Amino acid sequence: xxxxxQNSGPLSVPEGxxxxxxxxxxxxxxxxxxxxxxxxxxxxxxIMSIYSNGDKEDGRFTAQLNKASQYVSLLIxxxxxxxxxxxxxxxxxxxxxxxxxxxxxxxxxxxx
Amino acid sequence: GAVVSQxxxxxxxxxxxxxxxxxxxxxxxxxxxFWYRQFPKQSLMLMATSxxxxxxxxxxxxxxxxxxxxxASLTLSTLxxxxxxxxxxxxxxxxxxxxxxxxxYTFGSGTRLTVV
Numbered sequence: 001x002x003x004x005x006q007n008s009g010p011l012s013v014p015e016g017x018x019x020x021x022x023x024x025x026x027x028x029x030x031x032x033x034x035x036x037x038x039x040x041x042x043x044x045x046x047i048m049s050i051y052s053n054g055d056k057e058d059g060r061f062t063a064q065l066n067k068a069s070q071y072v073s074l075l076i077x078x079x080x081x082x083x084x085x086x087x088x089x090x091x092x093x094x095x096x097x098x099x100x101x102x103x104x105x106x107x108x109x110x111x112x
Numbered sequence: 113g114a115v116v117s118q119x120x121x122x123x124x125x126x127x128x129x130x131x132x133x134x135x136x137x138x139x140x141x142x143x144x145x146f147w148y149r150q151f152p153k154q155s156l157m158l159m160a161t162s163x164x165x166x167x168x169x170x171x172x173x174x175x176x177x178x179x180x181x182x183x184a185s186l187t188l189s190t191l192x193x194x195x196x197x198x199x200x201x202x203x204x205x206x207x208x209x210x211x212x213x214x215x216x217y218t219f220g221s222g223t224r225l226t227v228v
Contacts, residue, residue: 032216034216034217041203041224042221042222043118043205043219043220043221043222044156044205044219045219046216046217046218049215049216088155088156090216099158099161100146100158100217101158102155102156102158103155104154104155105155
């Protein structure tokens with residue numbers, strides 16, 4: 001099993017809808033979890049971090065973590081065309097050193 | 113805050129030459145920086161972890177003699193692609209860890225390398 005797995009998409013949602021992005025992870029990576037957004041041709045930018053079970057909300061973004069199911073998700077409410085990008089799920093290795101493992105990313109298209 | 117500056121943003125070089133990419137943390141000290149490579153439509157692949165004042169730690173399969181990393185100060189890490197070949201053409205991105213990485217990474221803007 002890959003350490004961090006994501007559906008590559010593309011995920012297409014209409015403007016104003018909720019976009020739901022999912023990620024699963026292996027036992028090796030289980031400390032901290034992050035969601036990064038990467039526009040085409042650009043480097044990733046951190047949008048959310050989550051460390052404990054439950055939901056964490058920041059504006060239109062909500063990250064959800066379920067450690068029992070080894071599952072982390074990102075919800076984007078009121079999706080906008082400007083949200084169209086690749087979303088990378090990332091997790092840090094439990095061995096320390098803050099080495100971060102990235103998923104392959106999910107491409108999101110928000111249709112106007 | 114927490115800005116990482118990377119340059120050049122793009123470079124074209126001839127096969128067999130070397131290219132140096134710089135990564136600077138502008139408003140914080142980064143004892144650890146990371147170098148990634150990303151091919152089109154693929155995810156980030158960690159190449160090496162750059163530690164200030166010591167040798168870099170390379171990931172399996174990454175040639176340390178080809179990808180030279182120097183982290184001589186708390187604000188600067190460099191990646192030199194030596195004897196570049198067309199297959200080295202890629203998007204190279206550095207990142208620095210805030211608070212040791214506990215709160216995620218800040219990425220540089222990336223360098224698009226094209227070897228002709």
